[in-house]
Structures are given as structure tokens and as C-alpha cells.
Amino acid sequence: MKQQSALKIALIQMRSEKADIDHNLSSMRKYISESSANGADFICFPEMNITGYIDPAKYTDAIISIDHPAVSEVVKLSDIYSSCVISGFVEHNPGGKPYINQFVAYNGKLLGSYRKKTIKDDEEKWFSPGDQQPIFTVSGLTFGLSVCADIDDPKIFAEYAQKGATIVFESAAPGLYGEQETRNWYSGFHWWRSNCMDKLGKYAADHSLYIGVATQAGRTIDEDFPGGGYLFDPLGRCTAETRDWSEGILYSSITI
Numbered sequence: 552m553k554q555q556s557a558l559k560i561a562l563i564q565m566r567s568e569k570a571d572i573d574h575n576l577s578s579m580r581k582y583i584s585e586s587s588a589n590g591a592d593f594i595c596f597p598e599m600n601i602t603g604y605i606d607p608a609k610y611t612d613a614i615i616s617i618d619h620p621a622v623s624e625v626v627k628l629s630d631i632y633s634s635c636v637i638s639g640f641v642e643h644n645p646g647g648k649p650y651i652n653q654f655v656a657y658n659g660k661l662l663g664s665y666r667k668k669t670i671k672d673d674e675e676k677w678f679s680p681g682d683q684q685p686i687f688t689v690s691g692l693t694f695g696l697s698v699c700a701d702i703d704d705p706k707i708f709a710e711y712a713q714k715g716a717t718i719v720f721e722s723a724a725p726g727l728y729g730e731q732e733t734r735n736w737y738s739g740f741h742w743w744r745s746n747c748m749d750k751l752g753k754y755a756a757d758h759s760l761y762i763g764v765a766t767q768a769g770r771t772i773d774e775d776f777p778g779g780g781y782l783f784d785p786l787g788r789c790t791a792e793t794r795d796w797s798e799g800i801l802y803s804s805i806t807i
Contacts, residue, residue: 555806558692561586561594562780562801564793566769567724569603570613572621576601579638580628586800587632592690594636597767597776598667598699598724599651601625601640604767604774607649607677616643617664622654630659635689637696637720637765641678642666648679653696653722657689667698668707674700686714692807699723702750705757712758717807719760721751724767727775734775740796743777748789756787761805768798 563582567575579596586594598604601621602613615621622640629636635657642652651674654664666681684707686695695711697719711719725746727739743766751762761784768778780801782791791803 556691557804557806558592558690559590559802559804560763560782561589561591562763562765562782562803563594563596563600564766564768564778564780564798564801565597565600566771566776566798567597567600567603567767569605569771569773570610571603572601572613572615575603576621576624579625582800583628583632583634583636587634589800589802591634591802593692593720594634595720595722595763595765596636596638597765598653598722599639599641600722600767601638603771604724604726604776605641607641614641614643614649617652617654617661622661626656626659626661629656633658637722639698639722644679648677650681651678651698653698655687655689655696662687662689665696665698667701669698669700669704671700684710684714686711686716692717692805694718694720697721699725702746705754708754708758708760708762712760717761718805719762721747721762721764723764724776727777731770731773731775736777736796739775739777740779743779744781744792747779747781751781752783752787752789755783755785759785761785763803768796
């Protein structure tokens, strides 16, 4: 009989200022250090957490490549803290509009990346869609990545299950509508929470997957994000979640 083991996951709800890469890296160092000190094997950050959720036409200097020093710094941190780190940025595309990239670093190595497939609505004028769904295996855990609006495409989660994934890490940055001065954080948080519960809970149950969610949180220079960390088990149950829209870390464990 195969012996089961437990892996600890840290899902980061992070405020990522737009185009302030140095500030965002500083926040990442603190989150990775704290997560590692609490025994996390996997540390998942939100969508575009390194560059912030930028308009690429407005913040051209924050469009970076996979070989940028900021990415190298995250890879180095994965070595220092012996952790698997999942992180995101806006990626330069020499052939057109930028990609939304989420990459995996483990023990000082860049294992690969996923480019967000579901580009729609306002994002269509800013970004190009990816067309690949790689899977990764670290510490015996096989996993895939999804990003924000991928939540609306059940085929993405079905494909990961077919490829043998045990968990899908959903990294998100769903911007909230309305004026910042009159922001209703409660309604924004519960809108995104309901979206995750309704869709990701179903995908988890349909495909016997764990699904973990890490979301940008808080106020940036011109946009607000709802936060929200969640873990769904292979029966579709939400077994761990953040209490509100605050920044912070949701710790949870899965058994493989």
C-alpha cells in the first residue's frame, strides 16, 4: 500500500502595487520567509504579483521577460527557503501583445510557466492568450496552474485532471468596479468568493481535484482587489478560506 504524505500550502493574498517591482519583491520576501517558517512546501502568489496588474500601454517599463532579474530573484528565494514558489508577471511578447505569465520555481530552478489562456472582455485589447497547459511535479505533487478568468473555462480544469494533476493553483487579480472613495469591500469580497465557490467547487468535485486560490488584495494607485484565499478538496468542499479581504496568508494541507 502506498504511504500517504501531507504537504502544506501557503496561499498569499497580496497587495501588488502597479509597476512597483522593487516594492512587490520586498513584500514577496517577507511572505516567503514567513511561509517557510510555518512549514509551507508550496507558496502560491496572485496573478501579476511581481509587476502589479498593469495597463501595458501605460506602464511599458513593467513589462518584463522570463530572464528579468525580478524573476531570477524569486528563483533564488525558492532556493534559500527550499520551497516551491508560484508567482506571476506581465511578460514581454516580441510577436505582439504581452502575456500574463505564472511561473514555478523550486529549489533554485525555474521549472517552467503557464500563460493565461482565457483573455476576454477588457483584457483583449491588452494581452495575448497562451495556448499550452503544462503540468509540474514537485515533492510527489503533480499540479497545474490557472489564472483569474480561467475560472470561466471548465475545459482547462478537465484537461489538467486528464494529465494527472492532483491540484490546480488558481492565481487571480479580479479588479473591482466602482469608485475607490466609496468602495464597498464587503460586496467585492463576496462577489469573488461566490464566483470561486460556485465554479471552482464544481470543477474540484467533477474532476476529483484540489483547487487552491490566491488573490490580489487591497488598494493600488488606481484599482482595488478583493482578496480571498480558498482550498477546495476533491469532493468540492471548501476546507479552508480567508475571513475577509485583508492581505495575508492562508495555510492549508493536502494529502497525496
